[in-house]
Amino acid sequence: MRNKIRPMQLAPVGSSAAARIRLALLLTTTVLVVEVVGGLFAHSLALLSDAGHVVTDLVVLALSAFALRQVQRPATARRTFGYQRVGILVALVNALLLGAIVVGIVIEAVRRLQDPGEVRGGLMAAAAVVGLLISLLIARSLQPLERDLTVKSALMHIWGDAWASGGIIVAGLVIAVTNWLAIDSLLSIAIAALIAWSAWRVLSAAIDILMESTPPDLPPADR
Secondary structure (H helix, E strand, O other): OOOOOOOOOOOOOOHHHHHHHHHHHHHHHHHHHHHHHHHHHHOOHHHHHHHHHHHHHHHHHHHHHHHHHHOOOOOOOOOOOOOOOHHHHHHHHHHHHHHHHHHHHHHHHHHHHHOOOOOOHHHHHHHHHHHHHHHHHHHHHHHHHOOOHHHHHHHHHHHHHHHHHHHHHHHHHHHHHHOOOHHHHHHHHHHHHHHHHHHHHHHHHHHHHHOOOOOOOOOHHHO
16 A cells, blocks of 8 residues: 555644754754765765755755744634644645755756766765665654654655665665766666655645645545
């Protein structure tokens, strides 16, 4: 059965959730630094592409922390339902940011396919190993909060980073052994496709909530 975002579920918030998101922010910043430095020194577009994805992770985690605070604010005369949908708007903005990242990655990947440069496969793989281990740690930290849509969208990106890091490790080893440089650009396009898929899932779930659509997992008899 396909795992779908359940748009009508929002998790309870508290100090524990805020602490987990702060930890995730710190660890994600570490991944970003490792991948940017590694990508620049290894001349790897795949690493830099994943770093672009990590930037959106940081944005959505920061906005998630903001949203978790906002949903605890009481309703007002103007906003009679409170701030419960702030998280949905956060997820919507994040999906649009991901779409812009995808376009940039694909353009640069096509350019590099036509004019490939030197890529240091060993360094590329080493940086990706560090990114993979930290991404798995972040995912484990956020797993208890995944019922909240904003956290779920961030968690999806983290898992995407983990898969991308695994692919980068393989690509780095291939380059180190065979010197097949095109795999770096091809993997970048694959990462862009992964980002686009993640963005579409988050975007469609956010739109469903804003349009007050029937939850996709609700039995037909109950609709």
